[in-house]
Structure formats: C-alpha cells, structure tokens
Amino acid sequence: MQSLLIKNIARLVTMNSPKVITNAAVFCEAGKVKWLGAEKDLPQNLNATETVSAEGGVVMPGLIDCHTHLVHAGSRQHEFNQRSQGVDYLEIAKAGGGILSTVLSTRKATAEQLYQAANERLKNAMKLGTTTFEIKTGYGLELKTELKMVEVIGRLQKDFPGRVHGTFLGAHVVPREYKNNRKAYLRLLLEQMLPQVAETRVCSACDVFVEEGAFTFAEAKQICTFAKELGFEIRLHVDQFADGKGGALAAELGALDADHLDYVSAESIAAMAKANVVGVALPGESFFTGGKNYPPARKMIDAGVKVAIATDYNPGTNPNYNLWLAGTIAATQMQMSLDEVLQAITVNAAQALKINAGKIQVGETADLIILAAADEYYPLYNYGTSHVRQVILAGKCCK
Ligand code: NIG
Ligand code: FE
Numbered sequence: 001m002q003s004l005l006i007k008n009i010a011r012l013v014t015m016n017s018p019k020v021i022t023n024a025a026v027f028c029e030a031g032k033v034k035w036l037g038a039e040k041d042l043p044q045n046l047n048a049t050e051t052v053s054a055e056g057g058v059v060m061p062g063l064i065d066c067h068t069h070l071v072h073a074g075s076r077q078h079e080f081n082q083r084s085q086g087v088d089y090l091e092i093a094k095a096g097g098g099i100l101s102t103v104l105s106t107r108k109a110t111a112e113q114l115y116q117a118a119n120e121r122l123k124n125a126m127k128l129g130t131t132t133f134e135i136k137t138g139y140g141l142e143l144k145t146e147l148k149m150v151e152v153i154g155r156l157q158k159d160f161p162g163r164v165h166g167t168f169l170g171a172h173v174v175p176r177e178y179k180n181n182r183k184a185y186l187r188l189l190l191e192q193m194l195p196q197v198a199e200t201r202v203c204s205a206c207d208v209f210v211e212e213g214a215f216t217f218a219e220a221k222q223i224c225t226f227a228k229e230l231g232f233e234i235r236l237h238v239d240q241f242a243d244g245k246g247g248a249l250a251a252e253l254g255a256l257d258a259d260h261l262d263y264v265s266a267e268s269i270a271a272m273a274k275a276n277v278v279g280v281a282l283p284g285e286s287f288f289t290g291g292k293n294y295p296p297a298r299k300m301i302d303a304g305v306k307v308a309i310a311t312d313y314n315p316g317t318n319p320n321y322n323l324w325l326a327g328t329i330a331a332t333q334m335q336m337s338l339d340e341v342l343q344a345i346t347v348n349a350a351q352a353l354k355i356n357a358g359k360i361q362v363g364e365t366a367d368l369i370i371l372a373a374a375d376e377y378y379p380l381y382n383y384g385t386s387h388v389r390q391v392i393l394a395g396k397c398c399k
Pocket of ligand 2: 067068237312
C-alpha cells in the first residue's frame with residue numbers, strides 16, 4: 001500500500017485543534033492522513049514507502065478555491081487594454097464584449113480544446129498551492145455548449161488527483177439570440193438545461209448571476225427553487241455592482257454561499273449570518289476591475305458571517321488563479337487579519353463547498369502543501385511569487 005511520511009516540519013498548520021504543531025511529522029496512507037504529531041512521538045511501526053523532508057518549512061492544508069470560471073476559450077486581453085484607457089467593464093459588456101465575447105469563443109471550441117486549456121490552468125494553480133477547485137459553466141448559454149462545459153468539468157474531476165466541484169451557471173447572462181425573448185431562455189434553462197445537467201451528476205450546485213444586465217431577483221428565485229427540487233445546492237453571484245438584496249436572497253434560498261458582495265447591505269449581512277450563508281469575497285476581481293470598492297469583509301465577520309476568499313479566475317474580471325495573492329489583497333484592502341485570510345482560503349472555503357477539507361486531520365484526504373517558508377504568513381507577505389515546495393494530492397507528491 002502506498003504511504004508517505006513527511007518529516008522535519010517546523011510548523012504543521014492543521015487549521016484544527018491544536019492549530020499549529022511545531023517540529024512535527026505527518027504520515028499518510030491510502031490517500032488519507034493516518035498520523036500526525038510531534039516528530040519525537042512518531043510511532044516506530046510506521047512503514048513508509050516514501051519519505052520526504054519539509055526541510056524545516058511549513059506543512060498546511062492545500063488551498064481551496066471555491067469560485068472559478070476555469071473552463072473557457074479565448075482571451076479578453078484587448079478589453080484590459082480598453083479598460084486601461086478608461087472604458088469601464090459594463091460599457092464593454094453593453095457593446096457586445098465581456099461575458100458574451102467569451103461565450104462566442106467557447107461555443108466555437110471543441111471539448112478537447114477546452115479540456116486542454118483548463119487542465120493547464122488547473123495544473124498551474126495547483127503548483128501555487130490550490131488543491132480543491134470549484135469550476136462553473138456559464139460560457140455556453142445554449143444547451144449544447146453548456147453540456148460540453150459540463151463534460152469538460154467531468155473529465156477534470158476524473159483526471160485531476162485533487163478535487164474538482166462543478167457548478168452549473170447557465171443563468172450567467174441572457175445570450176444574444178434571446179435578447180428580446182428572455183422568457184424563452186428561462187424556459188430553456190428550466191425545461192432542458194437544468195434537468196439534463198442534473199442527470200450528469202457532474203455539477204452539485206447551481207449558480208445565478210443576479211444583477212442588472214444579468215438576471216432579476218425574481219428570476220433567480222424561480223431558477224433556484226427549481227434547481228433545489230432537482231437536488232442542486234445553491235450559490236449566487238450577487239451585489240457586485242449595486243445592492244440587489246442578493247445576500248438576503250441567498251439566505252432565503254438556503255444557499256451555501258453568496259459571492260462578490262461588493263455592495264451588500266447591512267440587512268443582507270444580518271440575514272446571511274442567521275442562515276449560515278458563507279460570504280465569498282473575490283478581492284482579485286475587485287482589484288483587477290479597478291479596486292474602487294471591496295466587499296465589507298470586516299462588517300461581515302463582525303456580524304458573524306463566515307468569510308471565504310476565492311480567485312473568481314475568469315478571462316474578463318480576473319485572469320489570475322493565485323489564491324495567495326487574493327489573500328494579500330484581502331488583507332490590505334478588506335482589513336482582514338492574516339489568520340482570517342488563512343481561514344478564508346481553507347476551512348471557510350470548504351464550508352462554501354460543503355466538504356470536509358481545509359484541515360489536516362486523521363482520516364481526512366491528504367491534500368497538503370509544503371512551503372519553503374518559516375511560517376504560513378510569509379507567502380501573504382512576500383506576495384506574487386510562489387513559496388510552495390511540494391504539493392501532495394491524496395497522499396502522493398505531485399509538484
Ligand atoms: O464572476 N459576475 C459575473 N461573472 C464573472 C465575470 C465573467 C466574465 O467577465 O467573463 C465574475 O466576475
Ligand atoms: Fe464569478
């Protein structure tokens with residue numbers, strides 16, 4: 001049986017209790033953590049098929065990116081150029097750019113092309129320390145291409161030795177061909193897309209972009225109510241450009257999380273705290289689109305909302321999958337402490353995905369990272385570069 005012993009760990013950051021064990025070791029067997037503790041207490045009878053040294057570095061849980069759009073074709077680099085000259089994201093979208101331009105490229109691409117491109121991004125992000133990903137559809141917006149995206153996410157789920165969670169985002173925006181007939185697009189979503197996507201079992205959640213220019217509060221309620229009947233969990237893109245009572249809607253629907261939240265109201269924050277909806281902040285997106293407004297993470301945490309941080313990797317509003325970098329932006333722009341940031345990219349992100357992960361615990365899947373750093377805060381400080389020496393997925397060295 002394959003097993004792995006990691007020794008010479010200056011700080012084992014379990015994110016559990018106790019949170020940190022110094023001068024530690026971890027033993028993994030059959031993909032799970034089997035033993036952890038101070039190295040001096042290592043049991044004599046553990047027989048490892050492979051031993052690695054952390055060389056006096058840190059071992060911590062692999063990071064969890066609970067909001068990404070990793071599957072897409074094409075680039076929107078030219079829009080960045082336009083934005084650098086003062087044109088704003090919503091203007092670009094109104095002129096036919098934005099999400100709809102990625103939809104055109106994604107419709108043209110084959111499943112194989114989409115898979116290759118997404119797999120490359122996944123591997124690069126994994127080398128930066130992310131071991132669990134949520135990935136959304138939403139660049140098809142027609143039955144055939146939404147199912148093609150689902151197929152690609154399903155293939156990534158099978159091939160990637162870490163974890164991939166699929167989310168159906170057919171309600172991203174109304175596609176161009178239904179511009180004057182949104183009711184017909186809603187029918188397509190409810191009568192064909194949702195039931196067929198449910199059958200594939202690739203996507204455990206359904207997401208809706210609730211915003212002017214995307215879907216209304218009432219439409220989101222209708223879509224999510226039906227999605228729940230089909231067994232989907234709910235997550236929502238809300239309150240990104242204005243307060244649309246999206247946080248409150250997430251609470252009312254029993255959503256796992258509400259994401260973006262740049263303009264979330266105090267009432268919505270209170271409702272989210274009460275309903276235990278995770279607030280997912282996407283500081284890389286706020287930064288890349290201009291950085292004028294960030295989600296009120298402090299207010300959310302103080303009101304009792306669990307805050308997670310994700311990258312929102314996508315070709316338009318944040319072409320970046322470095323979760324550490326998102327954490328640094330959260331610390332500098334959202335007044336989160338470094339401990340809150342670490343919590344946000346591990347255990348709180350796991351809650352948003354409703355999985356047991358983000359902690360190093362006996363019996364749990366051994367998705368771990370070894371950092372070439374004196375402590376777990378250093379990569380947030382010396383930002384924008386990688387401090388990951390080794391990535392361990394299900395007990396096996398992968399990087
Ligand atoms: O999360 N808010 C809506 N959707 C994406 C943007 C996707 C795109 O611009 O392609 C987001 O920011
Ligand atoms: Fe998003």
